Structures are given as C-alpha cells and as structure tokens.
Amino acid sequence: MPPSIGPRRLPLERYVEGVLGGDRVVLARAITVVESQLPSDGELATRLLDALLPHTGRSLRVGITGVPGVGKSTFIDALGMHLIRDRGENVAVLSVDPSSPFSGGSILGDKTRMERLAVEERALIRPSPSQGHLGGVARRTRETILLCEAAGYRNILVETVGVGQSETAVRSMTDFFLLLMLAGAGDELQGIKRGIIEMLDGMAINKADGDNGPKAERASIEYASALHLFPASADGWTPRVLTCSSIGGDGIAEVWRMVLAHRELLEENGCLAQLRNRQALQWLDDLTMLGLEELFHRNRAVSGRLPLLREEVRRGRVTPFAASRELLALFHRQPAGD
Ligand SMILES: Nc1nc2c(ncn2[C@@H]2O[C@H](COP(=O)(O)OP(=O)(O)OP(=O)(O)O)[C@@H](O)[C@H]2O)c(=O)[nH]1
Numbered sequence: 280m281p282p283s284i285g286p287r288r289l290p291l292e293r294y295v296e297g298v299l300g301g302d303r304v305v306l307a308r309a310i311t312v313v314e315s316q317l318p319s320d321g322e323l324a325t326r327l328l329d330a331l332l333p334h335t336g337r338s339l340r341v342g343i344t345g346v347p348g349v350g351k352s353t354f355i356d357a358l359g360m361h362l363i364r365d366r367g368e369n370v371a372v373l374s375v376d377p378s379s380p381f382s383g384g385s386i387l388g389d390k391t392r393m394e395r396l397a398v399e400e401r402a403l404i405r406p407s408p409s410q411g412h413l414g415g416v417a418r419r420t421r422e423t424i425l426l427c428e429a430a431g432y433r434n435i436l437v438e439t440v441g442v443g444q445s446e447t448a449v450r451s452m453t454d455f456f457l458l459l460m461l462a463g464a465g466d467e468l469q470g471i472k473r474g475i476i477e478m479l480d481g482m483a484i485n486k487a488d489g490d491n492g493p494k495a496e497r498a499s500i501e502y503a504s505a506l507h508l509f510p511a512s513a514d515g516w517t518p519r520v521l522t523c524s525s526i527g528g529d530g531i532a533e534v535w536r537m538v539l540a541h542r543e544l545l546e547e548n549g550c551l552a553q554l555r556n557r558q559a560l561q562w563l564d565d566l567t568m569l570g571l572e573e574l575f576h577r578n579r580a581v582s583g584r585l586p587l588l589r590e591e592v593r594r595g596r597v598t599p600f601a602a603s604r605e606l607l608a609l610f611h612r613q614p615a616g617d
C-alpha cells in the first residue's frame with residue numbers, strides 16, 4: 280500500500296485515531312477526504328471508512344425537509360440546543376443541497392439562522408458538498424454521517440433543501456423523516472407530493488406562535504386525519520403530527536420525544552435492524568451505480584463521442600436509443616479505458 284497521497288493529507292492511522300477520539304479538526308479533515316473528488320483521495324477514503332465502519336450505526340439519524348422558508352434552519356437550531364442544553368448530548372447537522380451552485384452550500388449562509396448552534400462546542404455544522412449531482416452529493420452525505428457517528432455524535436440531523444429527489448436520498452440514509460409545514464400555506468396536503476407524505480414518520484407545523492397558534496392547531500388536526508388515509512407503514516409506526524415554534528421553543532421537546540418513541544418502537548419490534556440492513560443495501564446499490572457512472576464518464580472513447588452524439592440527437596439525426604447503444608458498446612469494449 281502506498282502512503283497517503285497528495286498534499287496535506289494525513290496518514291490513515293492519524294485520521295482513524297483522530298476521528299475515534301472525537302478530534303473535531305481531524306474529523307473535518309476526514310470529511311474533506313471523503314468529499315474529495317480527486318481520484319487520489321478515493322482509496323484513502325475507502326480505507327478510512329472501512330476502518331471506521333465498526334464504530335458507526337449508533338446514532339439517531341433524522342432527515343428534515345420542508346419548503347424554503349418553513350423554518351428548517353431555525354428549527355434545527357432550536358432542536359440542536361434542546362439536545363445539547365436539556366439532554367446533555369451532541370449533534371451534527373448536515374445538508375443535502377445538490378442544487379446549490381455556491382461553494383460551501385447553503386448551510387454556510389444558514390449559520391446565521393443557526394447562530395446558537397454555530398458556536399456550540401458540542402455541535403458540528405457541515406455544509407453540503409457544493410459540487411456534483413444528487414447521487415454524488417448523497418453519497419458523500421451518507422459517508423459523512425458515518426464519520427460523525429464514529430466521532431461520537433449521537434444525533435445526526437440532515438436537512439434537505441432540494442425538493443423532490445433529494446428527499447428520497449435522505450430518506451434512504453436516515454431513521455426518522457420529519458416534514459416541517461406551515462398552517463394555511465398552500466392548500467393543505469395537496470401542495471405536497473404524495474411521495475413525500477408516504478415517506479414521512481412525523482410532521483411538525485412550525486411557526487405555531489402568536490396569531491398563528493390556533494391556526495396551527497387546526498391544521499395539525501386536519502393533517503393528522505389526512506395522514507390516516509395513507510396505509511400504515513410496515514414497521515408498525517403511525518406518523519404523528521405536532522405543532523412547534525422554532526423561535527419560541529414551544530413544542531420542540533415534544534417533536535424530539537416523538538423521534539425517541541419511534542426509535543424505541545423500532546428497537547423493540549426488530550424493525551431498526553431491518554432498517555439498517557435496508558440502508559446498507561441501498562448504500563451498496565448507490566455506490567455501485569455511482570462507480571459505474573464515473574467509469575462511464577471517464578472512459579475516453581465515451582467522452583470523446585458523447586458531445587457529438589448529443590448534438591446528433593438534438594438535431595434529430597440519431598435516435599436516443601441508437602446513440603445510447605453506441606455509447607454503451609464503446610464502454611463495453613474497454614470499460615477501463617481512461
Ligand atoms: N414566527 C416564527 N418565525 C419563524 C419560526 N421559524 C422560523 N421562522 C422565520 O422564518 C424565516 C425562515 O426561516 P429559516 O429557518 O431560514 O427557513 P428554512 O426552511 O431553513 O429556509 P431555506 O433554508 O431557505 O429553505 C426566518 O425569517 C425565521 O426567522 C417560528 O417558529 N416562528
């Protein structure tokens with residue numbers, strides 16, 4: 280095995296020791312390795328994850344979604360402070376934001392919305408990897424979850440900023456999926472994709488403060504009855520609807536109690552182990568597909584031909600079917616042709 284490659288990389292053992300010892304600086308550097316798109320970091324990242332894997336899986340992983348402005352960042356700040364101050368625990372906050380074109384992703388700007396958490400010793404806030412498409416971003420978030428777990432973070436909150444596919448990705452790597460909603464914004468459940476409703480374990484109507492309080496209560500009753508129209512999930516859990524105020528702090532502890540109740544149920548009925556198995560299998564599939572995709576795009580023959588073929592398809596001279604067959608044939612002839 281060659282020693283670690285590239286500038287400013289530590290030897291593998293230093294990362295492993297540092298992460299397991301909860302060293303935040305080393306953890307941050309380890310995350311950078313895992314997020315790196317440099318081929319030379321790939322092997323180091325794999326060995327690091329292999330070494331740390333036995334120390335993962337013990338945290339509570341919660342996915343949090345909701346439309347822009349619903350208060351996700353403010354909610355995470357309040358929940359994080361509850362975990363730290365009231366429960367004496369620690370928390371890592373990650374995000375999946377494949378759409379963000381800005382380096383650092385949106386959570387960086389969000390730190391202003393997580394002002395209390397941002398200065399907490401026991402909180403780690405990590406922005407979304409800013410490059411790449413959803414598959415790559417999701418892969419790196421999943422691996423960052425594992426690094427945080429190995430570093431001793433007991434609670435991992437993953438904010439999804441995108442709407443649509445990124446929810447599915449986050450669902451596949453978390454244990455509890457929470458949707459934040461507003462009372463009276465949009466026409467109740469109709470505005471939300473049915474797919475998202477089917478994925479969630481809980482809903483919290485945020486901004487239940489001031490004049491909005493009674494409206495939020497009414498909305499929670501409506502949402503709860505609407506949720507009952509969906510088939511019960513196989514793990515025996517019935518999604519609950521609560522109200523909260525991320526600014527005032529009311530209801531935040533109750534939301535967390537719901538997450539804990541869900542965890543307890545899944546531990547008792549054995550579904551947690553199944554869930555973790557499903558997550559591992561999903562991870563395997565994602566990694567494999569991603570690896571194939573990378574190989575494909577790195578392939579010289581493919582990348583040389585692709586722009587021309589795209590143009591031909593655009594002009595209607597070649598069918599997409601024929602073009603894709605040609606590309607796959609090129610790839611098939613020499614899969615490692617880079
Ligand atoms: N009254 C009230 N305002 C809130 C509450 N939670 C958040 N807000 C306000 O709502 C606005 C949006 O909050 P954010 O936390 O940035 O929302 P977000 O969902 O993270 O938004 P994006 O990151 O853009 O998707 C801010 O002005 C917050 O101060 C709440 O519980 N009550």
Ligand SMILES: [Mg+2]
Pocket residue numbers: 351352353389392
């Ligand atoms: Mg936000």
